[in-house]
Amino acid sequence: MCFSLLCIYIFFKGCILKYSLCYIFYMKGVIRLTGSGSTRCSGRVEVYHNNSWGTVCDDGWDLNDAEVVCRQINCGSGLEVPQSAHFGAGTGQIWLDHVICSGNESSLTECQHSGFGSNTCEHGQDAAVICSGEKTETRYSGSGSSRCSGTVEIFHNNVWGTVSDYKWDLNDAEVVCRQIKCGSALQAPRSAYFGAGTGPIWLSGVSCSGNESSLTECQNSGWGYDYYSYNHYFNGHYSDAGPIRLTGSGSSQCSGRVEVYHNNIWGTVCDDGWDLNDAEVVCRQLNCGSALQAPQSVHFGAGIGQIWLDNVTCSGNESSLTECQHSGFGSNTCEHGQDVAVICSAVPIILTGSGSTRCSGRVEVYHNNSWGTVCDDGWDLNDAEVVCRQLNCGSALEVPPSAHFGAGTGQIWLDNVTCSGSESSLTECQHSRFVSNKCEHGQDAAVICSGEKTVS
Incomplete structure (x- = not known):
C-alpha cells in the first residue's frame, strides 16, 4: 500500500x-x-x-x-x-x-x-x-442461457427471483444488457423462453425508457406484485385497471374462469347469484367489450386454492369487480365446482374441447348469440395462423383433423374457410355464409398453436 x-x-x-x-x-x-x-x-x-x-x-x-x-x-x-x-x-x-x-x-x-x-x-x-449487496443487480439463468442471454433474475430481500414478462419489451431488455455489460438487446423473448424460474416473481409491469442504469429504476408494479402468477404465463388476460384475470381450460383473452388477486394470492369467485351484470363489470374492467354469457358450473374448469368472493352483486356500472357488493374476501361456503366464468364480446373465438388448453383445441366462434364450430373442409395452416394470432397464441403448428379435440354441439357456423394468413380475425377470411355447410361435428376444425410450448 x-x-x-x-x-x-x-x-x-x-x-x-x-x-x-x-x-x-x-x-x-x-x-x-x-x-x-x-x-x-x-x-x-x-x-x-x-x-x-x-x-x-x-x-x-x-x-x-x-x-x-x-x-x-x-x-x-x-x-x-x-x-x-x-x-x-x-x-x-x-x-x-x-x-x-x-x-x-x-x-x-x-x-x-x-x-x-x-x-x-x-x-x-x-x-x-x-x-448480497447485489440487491438491485440482475443475472441470467435457465436452460440454454449464457452470460448474455437467459431468464432474467433480480436479487431483492436476500432472495433471487424472476421478472414477469407482462409488458416486457426491447427497452426493458436494453437496460438489463447494459447493466450487466452485455452490449445492446437483440431480442426480448417472453413466456419463459429459457425455462421457468423458481422463487418469487419480484417485478411485473416493467416499463423502461431504455436509458435507465438499472432495471429497478424503471416503472414497475412494485416488489412482489404480479399481474399473473408464475404457473399461468400467458394463460389468461390481465387488467391494467385492477387485479383480475380470465383463465382456465379453453379460455381466451376475453373468456374464461374469473380470478381476482388478493393478499398476494390469486383466487376464484363463487357462482352464488352470479349473473350478466356481474360479468358486465368484469368484461369492461378487462377492456373486453360487453358480457355475452355468465356461465356457471366450472365452464372453463375448476380453480384451486382460495375462493375469494361470494354472493357478488353488481349493478353493472362499477369499474371493478371488487367495488360490487360481496360477502367479504374469503367468506364463503363454496367449492371450486362453483367457480364462475365470463364470455365477453371483444374476442368472439375460443379454443375448447377435451384435452384442450388456451392455445390448442376445437375452434368455436360466436355468432347470433350462440357458440358454434368450424368445419374442416379446406382447413389448413393459413387458417390456423389467423386463429393463433387472434388469440395471442403465437404461430400455428398443427391443424389436427377429424374433431381431434372432440366433437362440438349445436351450430356449425363456418365452412370452406380460406385465409391468406394475414387477416386479423377468422371472420375476415373467405368462407361459406354462416350456417351454409354440409358438415357434421365429426369434421370440427382444431388448431395447435406455438404459444402452447411455454405453458406449463
Whole structure:
C-alpha cells in the first residue's frame, strides 16, 4: 500500500473519475471485484500486492472466504462462490491460494493462505464471489442461457427471483444488457423462453425508457406484485385497471374462469347469484367489450386454492369487480365446482374441447348469440395462423383433423374457410355464409398453436 503524496493524489483523482472502484481500492486498500459481467458486489476476486493486481486461486474457496470479501468491500454477506473462473480468467499474478477464513476477519489477507505468489494454480481456477449487496443487480439463468442471454433474475430481500414478462419489451431488455455489460438487446423473448424460474416473481409491469442504469429504476408494479402468477404465463388476460384475470381450460383473452388477486394470492369467485351484470363489470374492467354469457358450473374448469368472493352483486356500472357488493374476501361456503366464468364480446373465438388448453383445441366462434364450430373442409395452416394470432397464441403448428379435440354441439357456423394468413380475425377470411355447410361435428376444425410450448 503506497502512502506517498503522489499516490494519494492519484487515488483522489481516481475517486473523481470512478468513485466505486476508488472506494474499494483506496479505502479498503487491497481488494477488488472485476471480470466479465461483474458488478460492484459480484466478480472475480483480485488483491493488490507488490504494486500489481493478481487473482486468488479457488482451492478450498468457500462461503467463509466470500463472507470476508463481501464485508471488506461493504457488500453485505456472501451468497455464492461460483467456481471455474465464472467471471472470466484473470491475467498476471495469482497472489493467493488455499485461503482459509473463519469468516470474521476484516480483510482477506488476514486469513490463512499459502503466502503471496505461492501456488500451483492456473487462471481457470480464479476465485469469485456474489454478495448480497447485489440487491438491485440482475443475472441470467435457465436452460440454454449464457452470460448474455437467459431468464432474467433480480436479487431483492436476500432472495433471487424472476421478472414477469407482462409488458416486457426491447427497452426493458436494453437496460438489463447494459447493466450487466452485455452490449445492446437483440431480442426480448417472453413466456419463459429459457425455462421457468423458481422463487418469487419480484417485478411485473416493467416499463423502461431504455436509458435507465438499472432495471429497478424503471416503472414497475412494485416488489412482489404480479399481474399473473408464475404457473399461468400467458394463460389468461390481465387488467391494467385492477387485479383480475380470465383463465382456465379453453379460455381466451376475453373468456374464461374469473380470478381476482388478493393478499398476494390469486383466487376464484363463487357462482352464488352470479349473473350478466356481474360479468358486465368484469368484461369492461378487462377492456373486453360487453358480457355475452355468465356461465356457471366450472365452464372453463375448476380453480384451486382460495375462493375469494361470494354472493357478488353488481349493478353493472362499477369499474371493478371488487367495488360490487360481496360477502367479504374469503367468506364463503363454496367449492371450486362453483367457480364462475365470463364470455365477453371483444374476442368472439375460443379454443375448447377435451384435452384442450388456451392455445390448442376445437375452434368455436360466436355468432347470433350462440357458440358454434368450424368445419374442416379446406382447413389448413393459413387458417390456423389467423386463429393463433387472434388469440395471442403465437404461430400455428398443427391443424389436427377429424374433431381431434372432440366433437362440438349445436351450430356449425363456418365452412370452406380460406385465409391468406394475414387477416386479423377468422371472420375476415373467405368462407361459406354462416350456417351454409354440409358438415357434421365429426369434421370440427382444431388448431395447435406455438404459444402452447411455454405453458406449463
